[in-house]
Amino acid sequence: MTEHGRAGDEYDVVISGASLAGSAAAILLARRGARVALLERRSDPAAYKVLCTHAMTANAYPVLAELGLIPALEAAGAVRNDARWYTRWGWIEPKAGPAGPELPYAYNVRRSTLDPLIRAHAAQTPGVELLLGHQVTGLLREAGRTAGVRASTPGGEVELRARLVVGADGKDSAVARFAEVPVRHHENRRFGYLAYFRNLPLHGGIGQTWFLEPDMAYAFPNDDGVTVLAVLPDKKHLPAFREDLEGSFLAFVRALPEAPPVDSAERISKIIGTVDYPLHSRRPTAPGLALIGDAALTGDPLWGVGCGWALQSARWLAAAVGPAAAGRGDLDRSLAAYGREHRRRLRGHQFLAADYATARPFNPLERLMFSAAARDASMARHMHLFASRLIGPLRFLNPAAVARASAVNLRHRLGHG
Incomplete structure (x- = not known):
């Protein structure tokens, strides 16, 4: 682990953002022979994303397995994310068939546990140099393509040159902004608040999601006996929440069918959230540049897909560009393959999510x-x-x-x- 890059350093890949997508991409690219600089603007190696569903859908499991993180996650108390979903027709309760395999799963785990774990795993991977306290302030350009980054560091401004720059820096990606990658926004007609509780029993001890058409809520058990409880109402309810956040939050939860007994549980956090969280999507590649995770596509948080897509997009990128990033192939052709895979796998999901984010009832x-x-x-x-x-x-x-x-x-x- 390194805190200060040196001016003029050259790498095969520079990744901005050492959260899920960035750390996963660094590990997988380094395993394919690339020398990777993994930049994180925060100086604390234990930093983590606060506002999150804290859920990794089952599509993330193969990536977690490839990264070698399954034993560490289970040792840290990550909870397999079985779940049931309320609808006006009753509860949807998926169970394995009588003669079939168990249902696929991944994990619910707090980002305060997950982010430091995967970041430390990246820092220990040969070929990865974790550069804490490095914030991208601009891109280096040569012959119409991205050729590296400028970054502010505790020791001053540095330039890091690379064959490929990866933006893994979230929905407000500075890398995408500096590269002038167009972004398409989709309005989200819901807002969201969440809080953490201890000793909050849930039916069957598993996650619960409520489809109230158009309002939503979920309760997901996480590591260390903590349950994340979130509400995502239509924005018509926003004035009441602004007037009395705690009262409105608790009243919303109490009114849920088979409501978790929130009044007898211990709330261990503030109620946090956001009143405006649009969905957006960007073209995931440009010459010398790739976007992964929320930098490429930000989904609706009510579906809990962001962590899984962050890990999957890192894997798709590494599989497509690994050899070329290390200088053993055509990088532009490899980036085009990544872009096609990203669009093929996620465009349909995002189309449906953006339509449902209008807060309409079921079609x-x-x-x-x-x-x-x-x-x-x-x-x-x-x-x-x-x-x-x-x-x-x-x-x-x-x-x-x-x-x-x-x-x-x-x-x-x-x-x-």
Whole structure:
């Protein structure tokens, strides 16, 4: 671990942001032979993201396994994220089939645990140089492409040159801004607040999500016996929350179906949140530059997909550009492959999320699928695969699944199920 880069240092890759996406990308690129400078603007190696769902959907598990983090996560108390979801048709409760494998999972774990863990893992990886207290202040340009960064450090301004610069610096990415990467915004008609509780029992001891159309809430058990409880109401409720945040938050929770007993639990944090969290997406590549995690695409926090997509996008980038980043291939062609993979895997998910962020009720197709999932075990498993982002919208809404959902609901109306 290093605190001060030297002016004129040259690397294969410079990554701005040593959180989930940046640390994962540093590890995976270094394993492929790249010399990586991993820049983190904060000087504290234990720094972490505060406002987060603290959930990694099951699509993150293969990345965590490749990184070698599963044993450390389980030793740190990360909770496998089984869950159930409330709808107006009843609870969707995915369970493994009688003869099938267990449901895929990843983990709920507080970022105060997760971020230092993955950052330390990156710092210990041969080929990665973790540079704390380094904030990108500009990009170096040569022949129309990004060729490195300028950064402020505790020791002054430095220039770090690299074949590839990676923006892993969040939804307000300075790297994307300096590169003038266009951004597309989607308004989010919900706002969100969360708090941490101890001794908050949940039905079945697993995560709960409430689809109240259009309001939302969730309660996720995390490490060290802490539960994250969040509410995401329509913005029409915002004046009441602004007038009395604590009273409105607690009243919202108490009114939930099968509400967790919040009044008998111990709240161990302030109520924190944001009143404006738009979704946005950027083109994930430019000459000499790639964006991963929230820098490339910021999803709606109500779905809890940000951590999983951060890890997946790091993996897609490393798989596409690893050899070229280390000087053994065509970098531009490799970046184009990463961009295609990113768009193919996430564009459909983001389209649906942006549409639902308008705070509308379920549309007819959603009503069909959610109601069937509340009534049928196989449809609940199908819903789980989609919610875990292990299948995309086209597979979720494939003709066979829609036909089965229709049959389930028909049997229900006829009184046979």
